[in-house]
Amino acid sequence: MRTGPPAQSNPYPGYCWSYDSFGNRLTQMSASVPFAAGQGGANGCSTTGNLGENVWAQYNGTTNGTNNNQMSATKPNMNQANDYDAAGNVLNDGVNAYLYDIEGRLCAVENLTVGTITQYVYDAEGTRVAKGKLSWTGSGNPTWNTACSATSGQGGWTFTLTTSWILGQGGEQVTELDVADVNLSNPSGWAHTNVFAGGALIATYDYAANNTLFALTDWLGTKRVEVGANPCATAYTSLPFGDSLTPASVSGFSACQDDATEHHFTGKERDAESGNDYFGARYYASSMGRWMSPDPSNLGVDFFLPQTWNRYEYALNNPLTMMDRNGFWPTWVHNDIIDKSFPTLSSGQRDILKKQSAAVDEDQSVAGSYKHGMVGEGCDGCFDAQGDAQKTADWISQNEHDAEELQQQWIDSGHTGLCPAALQAFGNALHTITGMTSPSHEGGQHWTDNYGDLRTYWHVLREIVPTDSNKRRQQTAIQNAQRAFWQVFGSGSHTEQTTTTIYDSNGNSIGGSVSTHLVCN
Numbered sequence: 001m002r003t004g005p006p007a008q009s010n011p012y013p014g015y016c017w018s019y020d021s022f023g024n025r026l027t028q029m030s031a032s033v034p035f036a037a038g039q040g041g042a043n044g045c046s047t048t049g050n051l052g053e054n055v056w057a058q059y060n061g062t063t064n065g066t067n068n069n070q071m072s073a074t075k076p077n078m079n080q081a082n083d084y085d086a087a088g089n090v091l092n093d094g095v096n097a098y099l100y101d102i103e104g105r106l107c108a109v110e111n112l113t114v115g116t117i118t119q120y121v122y123d124a125e126g127t128r129v130a131k132g133k134l135s136w137t138g139s140g141n142p143t144w145n146t147a148c149s150a151t152s153g154q155g156g157w158t159f160t161l162t163t164s165w166i167l168g169q170g171g172e173q174v175t176e177l178d179v180a181d182v183n184l185s186n187p188s189g190w191a192h193t194n195v196f197a198g199g200a201l202i203a204t205y206d207y208a209a210n211n212t213l214f215a216l217t218d219w220l221g222t223k224r225v226e227v228g229a230n231p232c233a234t235a236y237t238s239l240p241f242g243d244s245l246t247p248a249s250v251s252g253f254s255a256c257q258d259d260a261t262e263h264h265f266t267g268k269e270r271d272a273e274s275g276n277d278y279f280g281a282r283y284y285a286s287s288m289g290r291w292m293s294p295d296p297s298n299l300g301v302d303f304f305l306p307q308t309w310n311r312y313e314y315a316l317n318n319p320l321t322m323m324d325r326n327g328f329w330p331t332w333v334h335n336d337i338i339d340k341s342f343p344t345l346s347s348g349q350r351d352i353l354k355k356q357s358a359a360v361d362e363d364q365s366v367a368g369s370y371k372h373g374m375v376g377e378g379c380d381g382c383f384d385a386q387g388d389a390q391k392t393a394d395w396i397s398q399n400e401h402d403a404e405e406l407q408q409q410w411i412d413s414g415h416t417g418l419c420p421a422a423l424q425a426f427g428n429a430l431h432t433i434t435g436m437t438s439p440s441h442e443g444g445q446h447w448t449d450n451y452g453d454l455r456t457y458w459h460v461l462r463e464i465v466p467t468d469s470n471k472r473r474q475q476t477a478i479q480n481a482q483r484a485f486w487q488v489f490g491s492g493s494h495t496e497q498t499t500t501t502i503y504d505s506n507g508n509s510i511g512g513s514v515s516t517h518l519v520c521n
Helices: 144-152 332-341 347-361 366-372 385-412 420-435 453-464 468-492
Strands: 014-019 025-031 051-059 071-074 096-100 106-111 117-122 128-136 157-167 173-178 190-197 200-206 211-217 223-228 232-237 246-249 283-285 493-503 509-520
Touching (some): 096 144, 106 144, 332 347, 332 468, 366 385, 366 420, 385 420, 385 468
Antiparallel strands (some): 014 025, 025 051, 128 157, 157 173, 173 190, 190 200, 200 211, 211 223, 232 246, 493 509
């Protein structure tokens, strides 16, 4: 991948990235002139200009024959091969040291430059809710492996709460409380409050600046400009993988007092203490362009996309057009069905359906199995097929009903066309309707979350292999999606038939076809 000059002045405007055959990033290079097309692999970057910074990495397999896609050496850590734990989590990247709890969650980070240690606190569902500073108060030398016990008063470490978050229903950060700023005028330590719509950051109230700032994002959801209601503006630039985040001035505006919220790369929270991004399921290192931990689910594996078998790679190494919602798998199958079901909807309307379908897909809990048309395991290992089937039916019915009401209110208020909020509600039902035709879901099959990798791989392979039966299932999903759309938005849509006539080279009709598609009024 190569880039040309950015808009702002830069002595090294050309950038180039090279990869090995497993999809591991080998280099990120900059130069005084754009790069030419290379030969791929280690020779993928060729330029006649002066080179700037070269971020590089070597991988196991090139040095010791172990192809596990783990780094063996990097520019900041020549001993990277020895800095993974047994689960494949990065323990040291040359900038920070990391510690993980028994659940595999990152629980402590030590900045190796300044020596500060930050601990993260999670709720019972594994969502991060707070963080604080760690200090050693035990006897003798600090024992790093016990640092995560500090919140329970054990291990010789003392935990001091610095930041906590109030979360929304989807786990989004609504309000941040900064305990260090608690005072008489701000007894709660209120730092900022975020406003989200459709899962995207829209605005932030910054308590210190007493200003509401609106986030102007790019197509990936990365914040590019922050504009204040009390006039101010600050731009943010970064490279494709999210690194080198830098504030910049905006012509005609004074700079905003501070960064209202830490949400940046694809709308995720960037931790100041480590420079990494919190995605929910995992942490992403923009400095390396890859995840700190391997994908725990394996459900992102696409049999026909070899890079998806690399459990550390981010967005198929294509961060300019692709993104990851939370560190789990993409939903390209559902998106493809939506595109084929509703070709006459605008791309923006289809995007609403895709985002809402993806939001439903984020719930991979046993309790949420009914949203996928599956049956969850009970507390005693039993399965309530009838109960979960009713939950599935109720879930679809309620969201379709909500969509109908929202659409009617939209029309009654004088609007025309399709109501965006109604499309969101319909998107909830749509994910379940289309998912129920999957070979791994149909018939109310049992939830596979607790069955281990073999069952998981089989689940995925049955869905992605393009067999004739799978093609028929996807066609059924398309028909079911269109039928549901007609039932909800029937007064605002109709079907049209298109007749295509085929002619030979002499202009004689030799046959034809008739296709039916959905059209919105």
